[in-house]
Amino acid sequence: MEKAVILLSGGLDSTVCMAVAKSRGFELWPVSFNYHQRHRIELESARRVAVFFGVPKHLVIETNMDDIGGSALTDLAISLPEGDPDRIEDDVPASYVPARNLIFLSYALGYAEVVGAAHIFIGVNAVDYSGYPDCRPEFIRRFQAMADYATKTSVVDHRDIRIETPLMNLSKKDIVLLGTKLGAPLHLTRSCYSDGEMACGVCDSCLLRLRGFAEAGIEDPVVYERRA
Amino acid sequence: MEKAVILLSGGLDSTVCMAVAKSRGFELWPVSFNYHQRHRIELESARRVAVFFGVPKHLVIETNMDDIGGSALTDLAISLPEGDPDRIEDDVPASYVPARNLIFLSYALGYAEVVGAAHIFIGVNAVDYSGYPDCRPEFIRRFQAMADYATKTSVVDHRDIRIETPLMNLSKKDIVLLGTKLGAPLHLTRSCYSDGEMACGVCDSCLLRLRGFAEAGIEDPVVYERRA
Numbered sequence: 001m002e003k004a005v006i007l008l009s010g011g012l013d014s015t016v017c018m019a020v021a022k023s024r025g026f027e028l029w030p031v032s033f034n035y036h037q038r039h040r041i042e043l044e045s046a047r048r049v050a051v052f053f054g055v056p057k058h059l060v061i062e063t064n065m066d067d068i069g070g071s072a073l074t075d076l077a078i079s080l081p082e083g084d085p086d087r088i089e090d091d092v093p094a095s096y097v098p099a100r101n102l103i104f105l106s107y108a109l110g111y112a113e114v115v116g117a118a119h120i121f122i123g124v125n126a127v128d129y130s131g132y133p134d135c136r137p138e139f140i141r142r143f144q145a146m147a148d149y150a151t152k153t154s155v156v157d158h159r160d161i162r163i164e165t166p167l168m169n170l171s172k173k174d175i176v177l178l179g180t181k182l183g184a185p186l187h188l189t190r191s192c193y194s195d196g197e198m199a200c201g202v203c204d205s206c207l208l209r210l211r212g213f214a215e216a217g218i219e220d221p222v223v224y225e226r227r228a
Numbered sequence: 229m230e231k232a233v234i235l236l237s238g239g240l241d242s243t244v245c246m247a248v249a250k251s252r253g254f255e256l257w258p259v260s261f262n263y264h265q266r267h268r269i270e271l272e273s274a275r276r277v278a279v280f281f282g283v284p285k286h287l288v289i290e291t292n293m294d295d296i297g298g299s300a301l302t303d304l305a306i307s308l309p310e311g312d313p314d315r316i317e318d319d320v321p322a323s324y325v326p327a328r329n330l331i332f333l334s335y336a337l338g339y340a341e342v343v344g345a346a347h348i349f350i351g352v353n354a355v356d357y358s359g360y361p362d363c364r365p366e367f368i369r370r371f372q373a374m375a376d377y378a379t380k381t382s383v384v385d386h387r388d389i390r391i392e393t394p395l396m397n398l399s400k401k402d403i404v405l406l407g408t409k410l411g412a413p414l415h416l417t418r419s420c421y422s423d424g425e426m427a428c429g430v431c432d433s434c435l436l437r438l439r440g441f442a443e444a445g446i447e448d449p450v451v452y453e454r455r456a
Contacts, residue, residue, distance in 0.1 A: 060295075061291060061292060061295070062290070062291065062292050063289060063291040063292075064289060064290050064291075065338075067287060067288075067289070068289075068335070068338055070338070070341065092384055097338075098337070098339075098341040099334050099338030099341065099378060100338070101378075102334045102337065102338075103331065103334040103335060103338065106327050107296070107327070109326070109330065110293075110296055110298070110325075110326035110328070110330075110331065111326075113298065114298035114326055133377065133378060133379060136377070136383075138377050139374070139378055142370075142373050143374050145370055145373065146367070146370035146371050147330075148370075149361065149367045150329075150362050150367055150371075151326060151327060152324055152361055155361035155364075156320055
């Protein structure tokens with residue numbers, strides 16, 4: 001059975017990615033990150049999703065990215081703005097974490113090399129997203145071009161590790177529909193950026209998610225603190 | 229004063245990099261990694277080197293790369309081979325850590341974005357080195373091409389962060405001579421891969437270093453446990 005490393009935050013997108021990789025016949029090797037994020041409670045969702053899929057191992061990388069800061073997600077002194085549904089994609093918001101996807105993909109590449117996986121799945125999306133530069137196709141394309149020269153696996157053994165972005169061109173509505181069709185455990189997921197136990201319902205991430213479910217005509221199984 | 233982020237392991241090469249960046253007039257923002265490496269004692273050297281240069285801050289990133297493993301430096305079950313001075317560059321040795329330089333550069337990129345540094349110095353070298361793929365010019369060139377599309381700084385503000393590799397084409401002898409000329413604190417450095425308090429004198433890293441000092445006609449100020 002071919003292995004795939006999956007970047008699993010515990011949110012909607014990465015959980016649908018798990019389901020996509022499973023539907024393609026891969027053995028799932030998820031990796032999650034405790035980067036001292038405001039919403040590290042998402043790791044509990046990641047854990048439950050990993051259990052749901054019966055994975056051989058769930059790797060959790062711990063790292064003090066809060067000592068770098070520069071983001072409302074890692075520096076509690078920067079306030080997490082309430083989202084505005086009409087201008088989510090206009091600008092790079094305060095929730096942007098410098099180089100986060102790059103750091104996560106870099107760990108995933110090393111992990112894929114060690115476990116012998118030829119594929120890495122990441123749930124980036126350039127349609128209904130928050131405008132982060134490291135979610136865009138050109139970033140992923142260039143990461144791939146770099147990865148092909150980064151590891152012993154690629155340079156010496158000539159086996160490339162492919163970055164898979166099955167959600168890149170889907171709307172949030174399409175992601176909800178795809179996850180539902182594949183039986184992904186959407187009820188276990190958490191997309192919210194806040195540190196509350198319950199999803200806040202008003203941050204960018206909650207707004208995008210709620211809009212996706214609404215457009216799909218499906219009830220979001222997650223309970224929200226309030227609704228915009 | 230322009231800022232530069234420096235990847236500082238506490239070894240010879242990164243310490244000479246600190247001296248090069250200083251000689252070019254940069255304010256030094258070193259970052260070191262406790263990745264649970266066998267030789268994390270090198271962090272004590274890094275700390276002393278940072279103090280020597282009077283840096284505004286010395287960031288130490290902590291991360292459990294030993295849970296990824298796959299290297300003699302992060303998995304104590306993989307033995308650290310004694311080096312063979314005649315065939316150091318023939319193969320990728322057991323001390324190779326999957327994606328390590330990529331992970332380190334990725335953090336450095338995020339950190340450079342946060343502190344407002346337009347330069348990142350890394351002491352990679354493709355002459356007298358251990359054959360690691362992520363020390364080669366092509367890897368660095370592609371990392372740069374990817375980095376230009378990875379951050380808010382580059383994509384939105386159109387200010388690129390440059391990866392500087394001043395040692396890339398120098399022999400170890402030349403690095404020793406350069407460090408000596410610039411007054412780098414070579415007496416504070418540690419290059420050894422072993423976990424002993426004293427440098428072992430027989431791992432690849434010690435062998436390359438000792439050969440460099442010998443060829444430069446300079447006495448290595450570091451005390452070794454034994455000499456090959």
